[in-house]
Amino acid sequence: MAQEYEVIIIGGGPAGLSAGIFVARQKVACLLISKDLGGQLNLIPKLENYPGTIMSSGPLLAKTLENQFLMFGGEMIYDTVERVDEIEGGLKVKTSRSEYITKAIVAAPGKVPNNLGVENEQTFVNKGVHYCTKCDAPFYQGRTTAVVGVGGYLLESGILLSRMASKIYLIYKGGALGGDKDMIAAIEKKENIELVPQSSIKALSGVNNLQSITLVDNSGKEKSILVDGLFIEMGSKINLDFIKHLVKINSKNEIETTVEGKTTHPAIFAAGDATSIPYKQIVAACSGGATAGLSAFNYVEKLKGKPGIRADWKKTIGDTVFHY
Amino acid sequence: MAQEYEVIIIGGGPAGLSAGIFVARQKVACLLISKDLGGQLNLIPKLENYPGTIMSSGPLLAKTLENQFLMFGGEMIYDTVERVDEIEGGLKVKTSRSEYITKAIVAAPGKVPNNLGVENEQTFVNKGVHYCTKCDAPFYQGRTTAVVGVGGYLLESGILLSRMASKIYLIYKGGALGGDKDMIAAIEKKENIELVPQSSIKALSGVNNLQSITLVDNSGKEKSILVDGLFIEMGSKINLDFIKHLVKINSKNEIETTVEGKTTHPAIFAAGDATSIPYKQIVAACSGGATAGLSAFNYVEKLKGKPGIRADWKKTIGDTVFHY
Numbered sequence: 195m196a197q198e199y200e201v202i203i204i205g206g207g208p209a210g211l212s213a214g215i216f217v218a219r220q221k222v223a224c225l226l227i228s229k230d231l232g233g234q235l236n237l238i239p240k241l242e243n244y245p246g247t248i249m250s251s252g253p254l255l256a257k258t259l260e261n262q263f264l265m266f267g268g269e270m271i272y273d274t275v276e277r278v279d280e281i282e283g284g285l286k287v288k289t290s291r292s293e294y295i296t297k298a299i300v301a302a303p304g305k306v307p308n309n310l311g312v313e314n315e316q317t318f319v320n321k322g323v324h325y326c327t328k329c330d331a332p333f334y335q336g337r338t339t340a341v342v343g344v345g346g347y348l349l350e351s352g353i354l355l356s357r358m359a360s361k362i363y364l365i366y367k368g369g370a371l372g373g374d375k376d377m378i379a380a381i382e383k384k385e386n387i388e389l390v391p392q393s394s395i396k397a398l399s400g401v402n403n404l405q406s407i408t409l410v411d412n413s414g415k416e417k418s419i420l421v422d423g424l425f426i427e428m429g430s431k432i433n434l435d436f437i438k439h440l441v442k443i444n445s446k447n448e449i450e451t452t453v454e455g456k457t458t459h460p461a462i463f464a465a466g467d468a469t470s471i472p473y474k475q476i477v478a479a480c481s482g483g484a485t486a487g488l489s490a491f492n493y494v495e496k497l498k499g500k501p502g503i504r505a506d507w508k509k510t511i512g513d514t515v516f517h518y
Numbered sequence: 519m520a521q522e523y524e525v526i527i528i529g530g531g532p533a534g535l536s537a538g539i540f541v542a543r544q545k546v547a548c549l550l551i552s553k554d555l556g557g558q559l560n561l562i563p564k565l566e567n568y569p570g571t572i573m574s575s576g577p578l579l580a581k582t583l584e585n586q587f588l589m590f591g592g593e594m595i596y597d598t599v600e601r602v603d604e605i606e607g608g609l610k611v612k613t614s615r616s617e618y619i620t621k622a623i624v625a626a627p628g629k630v631p632n633n634l635g636v637e638n639e640q641t642f643v644n645k646g647v648h649y650c651t652k653c654d655a656p657f658y659q660g661r662t663t664a665v666v667g668v669g670g671y672l673l674e675s676g677i678l679l680s681r682m683a684s685k686i687y688l689i690y691k692g693g694a695l696g697g698d699k700d701m702i703a704a705i706e707k708k709e710n711i712e713l714v715p716q717s718s719i720k721a722l723s724g725v726n727n728l729q730s731i732t733l734v735d736n737s738g739k740e741k742s743i744l745v746d747g748l749f750i751e752m753g754s755k756i757n758l759d760f761i762k763h764l765v766k767i768n769s770k771n772e773i774e775t776t777v778e779g780k781t782t783h784p785a786i787f788a789a790g791d792a793t794s795i796p797y798k799q800i801v802a803a804c805s806g807g808a809t810a811g812l813s814a815f816n817y818v819e820k821l822k823g824k825p826g827i828r829a830d831w832k833k834t835i836g837d838t839v840f841h842y
Contacts, residue, residue, distance in 0.1 A: 208569070211569070215567060215569055219566075242543075243540065243543060243586075244570060245536040245539055245804040245807070246568060246570060246579050246582050246583060246586075246804070247582070248582060248585060248586060248589075255570050258570050258571070258572060259569055261572060262566075262567075262569065262570075262572060265572075453795065453796055454797075471777065472778045472809065472813075473778075473808065473809050473812050475809075475812075477536065477801070477804050477805045477808050478805045478808060480569040481801045481802045481804065481805030481806070482805070483569070484569065484797065484799050484801050484802060485796065485797050485799075488797050488799075489796075
């Protein structure tokens with residue numbers, strides 16, 4: 195028998211966690227499903243532009259948001275949502291490991307890294323293949339690595355790895371590095387970085403762990419190199435496969451949302467980087483989450499014939515708590 | 519000669535301060551003008567639903583936002599903006615004490631308390647007349663006070679004053695108190711609160727400080743009572759007199775804003791409770807401020823023929839700072 199919730203939030207980044215804070219605070223049965231805690235917050239080692247926090251980091255903010263959500267009584271589970279479907283009286287959420295039933299959903303899936311697209315890539319994920327240099331470079335101190343990628347992502351990854359790994363192959367399709375001039379100059383000065391222009395990766399191989407990569411250059415010539423780790427820095431994408439049959443998606447592959455966090459489906463609300471907001475900022479994700487969460491709460495209340503709320507003020511004066 | 523800035527922010531609440539953080543961080547000459555620090559944040563003794571802060575208060579959040587703004591090089595001045603006008607090549611901001619010239623404005627004036635509307639009310643402001651019970655009740659420990667107001671504001675003020683003042687006259691127009699039943703029951707139990715129904719305040723008098731108030735009841739009968747302090751809790755309003763000739767205002771007296779924080783005037787951006795956002799939450803004000811700030815920055819950059827930014831990522835890897 196599938197477990198039932200009033201609101202299910204999909205995504206554990208700032209948008210999903212913030213939605214959770216605002217829903218759980220209303221004493222609504224609320225489950226947050228995410229494959230990780232923090233999402234893209236984990237890419238931010240030093241955070242200085244989130245209003246209200248000084249000297250923080252992305253993971254630290256994620257932990258604080260999680261604490262707030264859990265303190266208000268929200269539940270969280272680590273799982274991957276595969277598909278959402280309409281059922282009588284609500285929605286069914288199918289995950290990798292289970293199924294849940296809910297009256298409303300806040301979709302905050304954010305962005306996920308682009309794959310390289312090589313056949314056995316999935317086999318080596320976290321066994322030599324990584325999509326977040328900032329997160330995983332420290333595992334490669336003194337070891338041999340390669341990074342393949344595009345634009346600023348590639349440059350940034352190369353600089354970061356050069357401080358950790360003993361050797362870095364920097365692999366790119368073009369003839370020259372593109373992007374910020376200062377960053378390119380910094381790359382060119384690093385003695386442990388070997389530039390591999392006009393090349394792409396054709397195959398990965400290894401027993402259990404990645405051991406070598408096969409490069410192919412623009413003339414079709416192949417070459418294998420031994421590496422301990424490969425970092426794939428091809429930017430990120432929005433994955434809406436689990437929900438695209440239910441809501442309108444715009445030309446940038448973002449969920450179309452109103453200023454109230456509503457989608458074209460009455461029971462599905464959305465927030466964060468996977469929605470049509472102009473600036474993909476953490477505080478915008480948090481605000482979108484709060485808004486979508488309150489809209490989802492109001493939707494559920496309306497189903498019960500209750501009025502809902504327009505704001506979310508709770509005041510404590512002395513020993514008395516006031517709700518507005 | 520009026521001082522010149524690239525961006526001027528009007529309002530020192532969460533929206534204005536957050537706009538300041540995002541503008542000043544871009545190394546743009548930026549002035550924030552406000553009559554106070556924090557705006558309505560000062561009304562929140564205990565803050566639990568701002569994502570990313572645990573165990574905080576409104577004034578503490580305001581102080582943190584101010585620190586972030588000043589750390590990024592923003593300037594702040596305590597003054598009241600009286601009028602904004604178009605001039606050649608920009609806008610002129612006239613304040614009570616000075617004049618400034620700017621290329622773009624972020625208007626984040628928020629809400630201000632409603633006046634009682636009695637003739638000499640302004641004479642006694644902070645000399646016995648107060649608009650924020652939470653802020654100023656502590657000055658009236660053991661003294662005689664009155665509070666006049668509406669709905670939940672009146673009840674809340676009465677309960678708060680009952681813990682501080684020796685005597686509270688609770689003045690209201692109707693025959694019975696309206697609002698939350700628990701709060702009304704709490705009021706009725708307090709021995710130092712005297713209910714004054716079917717009444718309003720006709721006049722204030724005193725030498726230098728407020729000394730007495732003249733009440734008039736529904737039959738027209740007048741009565742004077744001696745008080746040390748009068749708290750006016752009539753809710754709040756949005757004051758857009760300084761800018762209403764330049765931007766479109768909706769039927770709720772809010773500045774019409776797009777999701778990018780744009781108004782109908784190309785050089786004026788807006789955020790916070792004075793704009794047409796659905797949920798008046800602190801995090802929504804901060805996000806609106808960030809968005810309006812980035813849009814103002816992009817507008818100013820475009821005037822210089824530069825491309826502007828769509829996001830605001832600045833990454834530090836080792837000794838290198840990257841701007842995106």
